[in-house]
């Protein structure tokens with residue numbers, strides 16, 4: 001994968017924002033930052049003393065040098081000082097998108113006003129931005145001031161934020177991420193909005209956290225866009241890039257210190273590993289959802305705090321599609337088993353789920369039922385396993401009241417934080433590797449992300465699933481995950497009894 005990211009932006013002599021912040025933030029996320037400098041600002045913690053735009057010839061020479069040798073996966077754009085610069089950059093982006101083997105993604109942080117309040121760009125640039133640049137932009141990340149400057153919409157409430165995002169999208173930006181750091185709505189909170197026309201599935205969401213009280217916030221916009229660019233270059237979906245960027249900024253604001261007499265820079269730290277720094281995915285029915293006028297959800301879909309699992313570590317977790325395999329696994333001593341029947345009739349399901357519950361009791365195992373929560377409640381199953389889409393429809397209140405355990409699937413940081421809102425009994429992370437059991441295209445997490453998920457969700461029993469076989473079980477268990485869920489590693493084994501024994505050994509030797 002290409003981990004080269006360019007930043008086309010201005011230099012901040014004070015070291016807190018612009019190119020200087022961009023490179024440090026990119027470094028924190030393990031990508032290589034290259035630069036094309038558009039302006040030299042004479043700046044310190046008290047303000048901007050001089051703004052010296054670089055000529056288009058000199059900018060172009062930087063771009064040509066990079067293009068010939070170090071093509072970027074993502075190009076992050078910050079301060080563009082005048083119309084000529086906007087036109088030049090737009091022409092080059094158009095050329096890159098049309099001719100490079102892999103068209104680069106473009107993240108644009110429209111730097112117009114420094115945190116000191118100084119204007120950083122000539123006032124006639126808005127129409128050039130709209131006409132030339134926005135059609136080439138994959139993600140734009142304006143703050144409230146910049147959103148107002150570009151759209152003319154004053155952000156008086158959530159519907160105005162949505163309207164402004166739609167306007168930016170109508171001018172060509174594919175995804176719009178409006179940062180609420182200056183918004184203070186609701187009071188004391190920092191709420192950001194994202195509308196993503198390029199992704200499938202849910203394409204509009206809000207993230208929020210309590211505002212971190214510090215005056216030292218110089219460079220937050222540049223750093224946030226740079227983290228998003230870095231994460232996109234590493235193949236993260238935008239939702240996850242956005243979550244990580246917010247967590248990184250929150251962590252940096254808490255660690256920020258003063259270097260001059262004025263506003264200090266947000267601290268450039270490392271991958272955020274403390275859950276307290278992560279934002280909340282705002283759900284309909286939550287307090288923040290109500291503040292943002294979200295439509296009220298079905299009253300049954302909001303419940304949190306499910307019955308705890310018997311053990312924190314669920315060990316080998318067999319996911320099976322028949323009573324035949326369910327009994328074989330239980331008889332072989334597998335304690336956590338899931339009945340996952342995808343094409344059965346109602347009648348078959350009713351019979352199978354009742355029988356699965358009986359078998360669980362017979363062998364002293366914990367049987368989870370996939371999807372069919374009504375039948376699971378009816379027959380007194382130990383637990384139910386639901387996917388993210390199911391959360392919008394299942395009667396979570398009934399599941400909670402029944403005392404059944406609830407396991408939730410997650411695929412990435414966004415879904416993990418969404419599942420956390422429900423305080424489930426366990427949290428599953430997938431797909432760790434490619435699998436042929438189910439189409440998981442675009443949702444393969446890999447071991448590196450699993451290593452991040454597990455400590456963040458350390459309050460829960462954790463499960464890894466997807467493409468895990470005996471050769472991989474050890475490295476998966478070494479991440480600290482408490483359970484390894486498998487389908488084919490048992491059902492397609494030449495000797496399933498040996499496979500279960502070997503998998504258990506590989507998992508348990510890491511405890």
Ligand SMILES: Cc1ncc(COP(=O)(O)OP(=O)(O)O)c(N)n1
Nearest residue numbers: 370385386387388409428463465485
């Ligand atoms: C332990 C475990 N983790 C994830 C899944 C996947 O569940 P879901 O997202 O509901 O998808 P389907 O299994 O229904 O295809 C699982 N079943 N078990």
Ligand SMILES: Cc1nc(C(=O)O)sc1CCOP(=O)(O)O
Nearest residue numbers: 430431435437466467486487488
């Ligand atoms: C059912 C399922 N759910 C996944 C997820 O990531 O949510 S991956 C998966 C398939 C697991 O099968 P195997 O062990 O054969 O790869």
Ligand SMILES: [Mg+2]
Nearest residue numbers: 370371386387
């Ligand atoms: Mg399911």
